[in-house]
Amino acid sequence: MATIVVSPIDQQGHVNPSLRIAKGLRERGHRVVYCGLADLEDFIKAEGFEFVPVLADLCPKGFQARVLEQVKELSGLRLYQFSREMDRQEERMLAAMQAGALDEPFTRLKPDLLLCDVMHPEPPLVAYGHKVPCVLLNTTLPMRREEGLPPLSSPLVPDGQLKTKLLIEAAWVRNTYRMRLRRLFRTRQVRHLLRLARRYGFPPEQLDFSGSTVSAWAPELVLCPREFAELGTSAGVPRGQYLYTGPSVDLERQEVDFPWERLREDRPLVLVYLGTLAFQTDLDARLFRHVLEVAARKPDWQFVLSLGRKLEVGAFDGVVPNVIAVRHAPQMAMLRRATAMITHGGFNSVKECISMGVPMVVIPMVYDQPGISARVVHHGVGVRAMPFQTTTESLLAQLDEVTTNPRYRSNVQAFRDRFRQAEELTPAADVIERFLERGAPAAARPVPTGRSA
Structure with a gap:
């Protein structure tokens, strides 16, 4: 049986969809280990899974809650000073990742697969250096440009009319402009990812800067039947590396008390x-x-x-x-x-x-x-x-x-x-097991040692 590392974003809307998948894999005998910031630990362990924290010295348990509480109380100059401190905190985290802070789960667990949130760009690069194949977990709908579909930031519904087609094209133009502007103001993150790609031998041309998020090109699990994602005239359009599965709604997850x-x-x-x-x-x-x-x-x-x-x-x-x-x-x-x-x-x-x-x-x-x-x-x-x-x-x-x-x-x-x-015909666990059968990418390089340049 395989060892599978799950790396979600520390938000309820990103963690919850992974639980149904993780439970399905565990029922089939696989070892499933979650990896993320320490704030996730108690919630994940309550669901019965192992957990390995990363960046724990920079983001100890309770760090994010404290940040949110501080933000609520600040304004003006104090808020500006706090944002500068958070900017320095981000620099420290990026430097730690460049120095190999994400290696430990791979060297300790020696996983057979990384299931990583599509909004986490770094773990797939590290996995590549460790010769671990990766599947991206998309907790929304496809974010890359698809023929006939508006961007997810648009409420438009295609109806085949010329006016709507022009509005969809205009929506993509605005979306592309926003993404380029965002990239311009996030040059530090772009440089960070390019350096991390070099460190772990990941082909930089396989980094996708075109969508709403920066991610590595890799197969993506989309957690719904394909027909729900479709909108009228877009039906039947090829979907690249998108792997549509059942909705992966965890009907039995643990929930809070209520009166x-x-x-x-x-x-x-x-x-x-x-x-x-x-x-x-x-x-x-x-x-x-x-x-x-x-x-x-x-x-x-x-x-x-x-x-x-x-x-x-x-x-x-x-x-x-x-x-x-x-x-x-x-x-x-x-x-x-x-x-x-x-x-x-x-x-x-x-x-x-x-x-x-x-x-x-x-x-x-x-x-x-x-x-x-x-x-x-x-x-x-x-x-x-x-x-x-x-x-x-x-x-x-x-x-x-x-x-x-x-x-x-x-x-x-x-x-x-x-x-x-x-959910019965194409559960995400089935799709992941089929992917595992193909093995790790042949072009992966050995893990580098020491700090990157």
Whole structure:
């Protein structure tokens, strides 16, 4: 049996999709070891997996939480000084990686495969030097340019019309400009990756700087059936190295406690969750206040607000009698009872709604969420509310639409069945095992010693 190292981003939306895959591999007898920043350790070990921390001297356990707390309290000059310190912290981390800080898991574990988050550019380069093959874990949809598809930052849905085609092309032009501008201002990271590639013998031409993130060219697991990723005229277009699998939703993952005694079994339930980003924005607060006003209009319904780290629970909990606000709600358990969900359109939340047969109102905020919302609209599993145009009246109308029009529940149940079929026919563990059979890349070089130049 193989030893497989999993290297996720330290965010809930990136860790959760890996758990179903890791459990499937463990059930088949493989040894699965997680590797990442120390803040992940307790959560991963609670799921029963081994964990190897990296960069622990620079980022000890609790480091990220302390940073987030400090950011909330700072402004003006103090915030600027803090950002400069974080800039120096990044320099220290890059220097440590150049000096071989990521070697230890490979030398100690001697893994047969690295399963690495697509947003982690360094581990695949190190794995290459250790002759360890790599599969990228894409926790959203494909981010590279595909014929007929808009970038994930766009809410456009292809319909074959010339106007829409021109808008899609314009969206790619804007996206390319943003990426080039971002690369211009991130020359340090580019130089760092090129130096790391030289250190580990990774061909620099196989570094992809064209997408929303910098990554090594490698096969990518896309955790959904291919037809969900498609949008109309893009269907059937070749997908390069994308490996579509089942949705890998961990239906049995451990979740936080909740005051269940406050819920009524005889009332429809709406779950409201707008993502895990740590910073508070005026938009978040305004949208949650709209939900309070919607709840006041629907006194016979129940609303559970999962606020994350953005807002204070006391400002929302019980302000309207049928509203329960918590910092973190057990999402899978909630969706088993929910009539609808109001969501930011994170890929995991959308897949979990589909897996539970729950239609949704999507309010896309940033990153890939506009593109995810386009799939929700295209496949008829929910409706979309643009965040800066959302009012109490419009949100109330959209919630009524998805809960009273039977086509949304019918569509989401049809996709739920397709998700279950895909999980049975093409689980990610199957795809990974087939990849393992091919062995390590022949061109990999020996691991270098000493510091890079």
